[in-house]
Amino acid sequence: MHIKRRRLPGEFVFVLLLLAFSAFLLWNSYKISGFSSFTSAGAYPMVTTTVMLVSALVIIWQSLNTPREDREPGQSLAAQFFAVLTPAMVIKFTAAILAYMLLLEWLGFALCSYLFMVIGMYLLGSTRIVLNLVISALSLGFIHVVFQTIFSVAVPKGSLIQRFFQ
Secondary structure, eight states, X not given: OOOOOOBOTTHHHHHHHHHHHXXXXXXXXXXXXXXXXXXXXXXXXXXXXXXXXXXHHHHHXXXXXXXXXXXXXXXXXXXXXXXXXXXXXXXXXXXXHHXXXXXHHHHOHHHHHHHHHHHHHHHTTOOOHHHHHHHHHHHHHHHXXXXXXXXXXXXXXXXXXXXXXX
């Protein structure tokens, strides 16, 4: 049995934005070094953004050939769009990412990443707090070994943490 998919509210606009973003990235990757050879600095970004652009065009074609979903009575198209494409989970996780970005320099990589992992697991549905704390600590320990010890990547120490150890 084949069920015909219906186009969600705002889906076509979203795909048009995806197309515009792909074209913007393709142009910027071309500006890196042009396309002088397959080994030039801009070659890989150009190939990947070309794939994005072609994919967006295919999705637009499919979207145009998909019938629209019927609107809920009394609900605007914009309200349906936000209800479908921005559920509470996405908004909460976006807020957590924003908080991580803003607090990273102040709290430092280790503490900020630990808190982000614990909160992220909780937001994604894990209610086993002790297990979240342990897995976050082990994951952060592994990340520390790989990036600071093996690759010698300097990570932000955090201005708040440095005050305690001066």
